[in-house]
Amino acid sequence: MFHPFKIESYLTEHEHNVSHNYSESGVHPLELGEFCNLAGIDINDLLTTKLDYPNVRGNVSLREKIALLYPGSGVSNILITIGASEANYLVSKTMLSPGDEVVTLQPAYLQLPGNAINNGIKIKTVELVEEKNWALDLEQLKKAVNAKTKIISVINPNNPTGHILDETEMQAIIDSASAVGAWIVADEVYAGTERGDRQVTPSFWGKYDRVIAINSMSKAYGMPGLRIGWVVAPEEIQPELQLRHEYTTISATMLGNILTNTALDPSVRPKLTARARKLINFGFDTLMDILSEHKDTYSVVPPEASAMCIVRFDLPVSSLDFVDRLVQEKSTLVVPGNCFGLDHHFRCSSALPEAYLREGISKINDLVSEIKA
Numbered sequence: 001m002f003h004p005f006k007i008e009s010y011l012t013e014h015e016h017n018v019s020h021n022y023s024e025s026g027v028h029p030l031e032l033g034e035f036c037n038l039a040g041i042d043i044n045d046l047l048t049t050k051l052d053y054p055n056v057r058g059n060v061s062l063r064e065k066i067a068l069l070y071p072g073s074g075v076s077n078i079l080i081t082i083g084a085s086e087a088n089y090l091v092s093k094t095m096l097s098p099g100d101e102v103v104t105l106q107p108a109y110l111q112l113p114g115n116a117i118n119n120g121i122k123i124k125t126v127e128l129v130e131e132k133n134w135a136l137d138l139e140q141l142k143k144a145v146n147a148k149t150k151i152i153s154v155i156n157p158n159n160p161t162g163h164i165l166d167e168t169e170m171q172a173i174i175d176s177a178s179a180v181g182a183w184i185v186a187d188e189v190y191a192g193t194e195r196g197d198r199q200v201t202p203s204f205w206g207k208y209d210r211v212i213a214i215n216s217m218s219k220a221y222g223m224p225g226l227r228i229g230w231v232v233a234p235e236e237i238q239p240e241l242q243l244r245h246e247y248t249t250i251s252a253t254m255l256g257n258i259l260t261n262t263a264l265d266p267s268v269r270p271k272l273t274a275r276a277r278k279l280i281n282f283g284f285d286t287l288m289d290i291l292s293e294h295k296d297t298y299s300v301v302p303p304e305a306s307a308m309c310i311v312r313f314d315l316p317v318s319s320l321d322f323v324d325r326l327v328q329e330k331s332t333l334v335v336p337g338n339c340f341g342l343d344h345h346f347r348c349s350s351a352l353p354e355a356y357l358r359e360g361i362s363k364i365n366d367l368v369s370e371i372k373a
């Protein structure tokens with residue numbers, strides 16, 4: 001039986017039918033004009049873009065820019081995909097065979113594991129523990145990994161918790177993988193969304209020879225509509241990924257390649273990162289301020305990174321019922337915790353303009369007041 005992608009199915013149903021949507025996980029998307037201003041380009045320069053297929057692997061100049069972000073990599077290590085979504089799909093299709101197992105951290109955005117389940121692959125989970133600020137359970141990790149483990153699937157920084165694996169946790173994952181020759185597939189779309197003055201989360205790339213790193217323009221860069229992602233993998237894996245990419249999408253888009261090439265230019269990228277940090281820091285503080293109206297009901301482990309957080313609520317109602325009521329009665333959407341196996345929680349985005357944040361989140365507070373009454 002087909003295993004649906006629960007979170008995406010829920011969002012597809014509701015995200016365009018509410019007045020306030022806090023289900024997104026990236027920073028507030030840029031408008032095209034805003035991007036041109038920020039990047040210092042004239043929009044008229046885009047008018048001569050031929051709306052042709054780009055290079056199937058991604059334009060060379062773009063792959064050169066991406067390679068600079070992954071020391072030791074080159075153009076031949078990189079494949080441009082339709083978002084991290086296609087990247088996760090291709091990696092799962094390419095790397096896994098019957099009898100293999102995938103170990104995944106939980107809670108997580110289960111894109112690669114979900115694809116694996118649909119290929120008949122067994123999944124084992126290792127917990128990030130809320131009571132320990134979402135730290136990784138290292139004992140569970142040791143127990144979960146065995147000779148059948150083909151992939152350890154990691155989202156770092158994590159969606160939904162915002163946890164950044166510390167050095168000990170990263171090393172434990174590398175040690176577990178290397179002990180059995182497993183691959184680490186690191187979905188790093190939230191690198192660059194660190195809160196406060198934390199360093200950018202380091203990539204797994206370069207730390208172990210069996211690493212596949214995935215990233216995209218969707219989260220830290222605020223450009224999900226470009227639908228551009230990439231896979232960084234050892235050269236021998238790339239032709240295998242490409243064969244599947246040729247079936248699924250052939251290539252990403254020419255405009256996506258060109259705009260991403262501009263966005264990742266060393267003269268532009270820091271401006272996008274600075275924009276993200278500002279939205280993330282201010283947005284999270286604003287969210288906490290609004291939620292403080294019901295201090296006794298909500299609790300939040302402050303995320304180390306990401307444009308969202310997981311809110312636990314102490315109410316006699318399930319996460320799905322709570323969010324269904326929020327949608328129907330308040331036209332406001334967050335992600336029900338049950339999409340991540342977390343009842344009595346919801347995921348709420350906050351790297352958004354202040355007025356929008358205040359209007360909608362206060363409607364969540366209103367529902368809480370009504371339930372309490």
Ligand SMILES: Cc1ncc(COP(=O)(O)O)c(C=O)c1O
Nearest residue numbers: 083084085109155159216218229
């Ligand atoms: C961890 C993670 N990986 C991948 C994706 C998909 O991103 P993209 O828009 O690049 O396909 C998401 C989107 O929410 C995500 O959270």
